Amino acid sequence: MSTDATATTTDRLDRLAAAARDAGIDVSLIAPGPDLAYLVGHSVASHERLTLLAVPSGSPGDAVMVLPALERGGWEGSTAEAAGIRFITWLDGQDPYAMLLDALDAGGALGSAAVDDHLPYLHAFRLQQTRPALRLQPAGELIAELRMRKQPAEIDELAAVGAAIDRVHLRIGEWLRAGRTENEVAADIAEALVEEGHRSADFVIVASGPNGASPHHEASDRVIEAGDPVVVDIGGPNPAGYNSDSTRTYLVAGGEPDPEFAKVHELVRTAQRAAVAAVRPGATAESIDRAAREVLEQAGYGEYFITRTGHGIGLEVHEHPYIVAGNTRPLEPGMAFSIEPGVYLPGRFGVRIEDIVVVGDEGAVLMNNSPVELLTI
Template identity: 55%
Template structure:
């Protein structure tokens, strides 16, 4: 197991743990049982992973939290300020029953919330150890906390946004006629790390007709003059918060005569969606602001995904900017605004920024221009 510890200050973590305890009580659960992953990193500043051995943060509604961890993996959490956070460390060794250990901490539990990413092996083990306790998902409880970023989290998102902007600023180094998407993608992945990310989480290079597939990754297709190319890239910075930014490029002059006119529609849609963001606006209305412009221009059938997704310790998290989501936006919520137009067999385009809802409007953490960037054909 490897454990990643972020630089989140102990006071912020303590506030998160206290808010989580209160949220558990309000939700009518006796405890949250959180496995390694982004929720654990949110609460302890530590990531990590859990395989056949159980690691579990027990957050009772009316008692101090306890981190249950295999003794051989406990050193990975040495940097967690458990004393300052009021978190007890409880270890176990092979041959002992970690599920019984968790159950002993919750002798009167009738309802527990398990982390959404906890593997079935551990969920079922806890069910056997707590046969009288109803299991529900912790996601609806924790997402209410994680959706609203604090100042430290917003700073981390700004850092990630600036880092990915620097990669897009270097695109002419990588994106060249005669190279394959795979070759370009490898260079971009290296640049993502060079420019300040811990790792490159994803790289999409969708050239020509491949750009019409929003989640195309990489291929051995050779980039040609006249291609429109969608570049969607991102990854976490050291604090664990993610970047995610898409820009669209063209190799010289576009092969298709409708590119400039169609791309102008996309620019207008992305601009309108960002302008719609402010406290009190419903998430679905931001989606509608982009979608209406694209539909009115005759491209509605080619906008085939939601306008945005929340971002933070996960690349995709709440809130989702999608039709049917009547969640009112609040200060601190962070999400992508990324309308796209995808014409199968021809080409596609997408513009994506990460934005944060402010007290009176919106801030974009990405600053790169939105124009269709023409790269030289060498």
Template identity: 55%
Template sequence: MDSGEQGRFGTDVYAGRLRAATAAAADAGLAGLVITPGYDLRYLVGSRAQTFERLTALVLPADGEPTVVVPRMELASLKDSAVVELGVAVRDWVDGDDPYRLVADALGGGRVATAVTDAMPALHLLPLADVFGVVPVLATDVLRRLRMIKDAAEIDALRKAGAAIDRVHARVPEFLIPGRTEADVAADIAEAIVAEGHSEVAFIIVGSGPNGADPHHECSDRALQVGDVVVVDIGGPYEPGYNSDSTRTYSIGEPDEDVAARYGVLQRAQRAAVAAVRPGVTAEQVDAAARDVLAAEGLAEVFVHRTGHGIGLSVHEEPYIVAGNDLPLEEGMAFSIEPGIYFPGQWGARIEDIVVVTADGAQSVNDRPHELVVVPV
């Protein structure tokens, strides 16, 4: 069984990430990084350790070797990570020891300018600040570019996740039977998400009829009816933990002319945003590409959210495809393109693919049709 089958990448992937993170910390003028359990720790060493009242932290000095500070009773939490294979020093501690002093020592001691992951709880941040003699800054700016630019292994994982969620959407029409509730449909989808290879379900939205006009509706006991437009937004992690996220919209029976016409505009908006993606274009320009198509048809006011969000180990991460974000896109970035239209009390629709920025455009990891899927009745 290789490392990927164990829920992580090969050791060389993590070795490269540690080098890049250390260099980024040095470039930022920091003494180092302190990374507690969360997506950043998982990104850097493949660890799925959890945060408890006892401190676990990866310490990355800008000039020196990395160390993991971990409670002795939690040493087993490192066994599925790449820490041992990487040769990272492990400083275990027991109740009565001062783990924060161990962190400071690993950074060279004294008053140090340090960055911490944004997932660090205050119960660890404040004692660290006391030991350092200065409040740490967030490591978000140091790590953001590393996590935004997906490497080949990450892109492969996103493609596998996308193919798996496509297989689920291919089955959705069989679940959309008039008289069944949204919750009934969601239960079937949850089973299918795992059956098609995901390790778990991250979220399921089944928004039928007027519930489809709520972008973050989940599911309810509303019974499906003939004539309903149904928004189905689903996703979950696929080993080694990279997420799928795809939305398709369904019509139970043939839609009326108004629904069909407005949905056609939404299709054009989604295509325009995907077509706008390429290195050097800003995130806000991609958002505008979708928004301008809808605005030209009088639908600007019913598109009430951003066009997309980055995705990877977390379902929502940078870059965000939204007005005001002048970040230039780079090859390897991965994010959703998901314009939607919402008519309160009536219906809603959304089309979502995950795309990866290529050298000259974008490649989608999803390939299900974008048309309004008509479910025969």
């Protein structure tokens, strides 16, 4: 286990404890999922059996991991062990909720706990039953404050997975052509995602012709036709768990495209460039949305831009900060998010162009570099 990984875990636990302490919270409870992976570099699915990391606000060095005995082997040699987290295992038939609370607070004075967003209600309910006086509140915002500002090693992962998704987009011509179904093209893209360095293909949107007007259309048995615009929105995690998410809208060669398509594509490209140019430390998240939206509104397409402009990305595809009207949070160096304006014309076609950016000291640093110009395949 590297000393760097151990130091990172210790630092993140310390920062979480400090944030919780400032908020008047006694302990933070972290369930399996991206928050646990962020804090200790490892996570497993717990299903109905309780697995939970508890980080006392006053003494993060006394963090406790409660998990089923049958799962203990999966944590051998982990960063959590190296960081000194104490493991408490339980057998079927024992009460892990009482074991956890007793380990944290034998005297019964524990008053409040912040619970991360990934803890199933089943477990939160059982904790409350076991200690009715314990006040539970969400920990999501506390942890989001830590995860929003990517550290250099995280930015390196985003750059690497961004380059991997770029390589897939550069190969689209291998699969996208008239006469094939969306599902056939999507299957080939999913295979290429893994070939090019992803752990898995988490989503593959291939939305041709009128299907492109539905932003979250996935893929169907529709046969792609000559002259179709095709929205291709793809992504997934790399081996370290950091995600890509990139969209391009292609034109299938031959046939007669919708006469408005090329104009709309260029407007969306202009809107995306405007939003990227607006990124800088101190700018608000909503100002980036406004920069993209103004371009499309002024051209008469504002009502067809029916999504936010972007979302944060990292260990989750969608996380804070959200690039949307009403989010007045100032951007800070290290924040990573998508910029993906689009126009969706019902019954006709859609256009979306999406890249991931990281806020740098001087402006946006692009994690994607495949062409955004209109390509005919």
